[in-house]
Amino acid sequence: xxxxxxxxxxxxxxxxxxxxxxxxxxxxxxxxxxxxxxxxxxxxxxxxxxxxxxxxxxxxxxxxxxxxxxxxxxxxxxxxxxxxxxxxxxxxxxxxxxxxxxx
Numbered sequence: 001x002x003x004x005x006x007x008x009x010x011x012x013x014x015x016x017x018x019x020x021x022x023x024x025x026x027x028x029x030x031x032x033x034x035x036x037x038x039x040x041x042x043x044x045x046x047x048x049x050x051x052x053x054x055x056x057x058x059x060x061x062x063x064x065x066x067x068x069x070x071x072x073x074x075x076x077x078x079x080x081x082x083x084x085x086x087x088x089x090x091x092x093x094x095x096x097x098x099x100x101x102x103x
Contacts, residue, residue, distance in 0.1 A: 031058070041099075 005011040031054070038050035072081040 005015055035050060035054050038054060039047050042050060068084075069081050072084055
């Protein structure tokens, strides 16, 4: 969207800012939710371990995601990369839905 508004730099910057703000809010909800679920599943005694493993998983996904996205984009364009992201999200949601609720 920011590129589509490139004729007006202020509007482009505003769209970019709004997109980054929404991305940050969404990431915060996902990160907080996964940590609270993990703490609820293993107990407060293991809070540090949950936070550590959550960080390892997050940074591993970032490290793997960038080259994988470039590879998928070179194979089939943005549609293939986006489809893979959608499929990964649906699989993660399905796996998470089958996990036991925290005690």
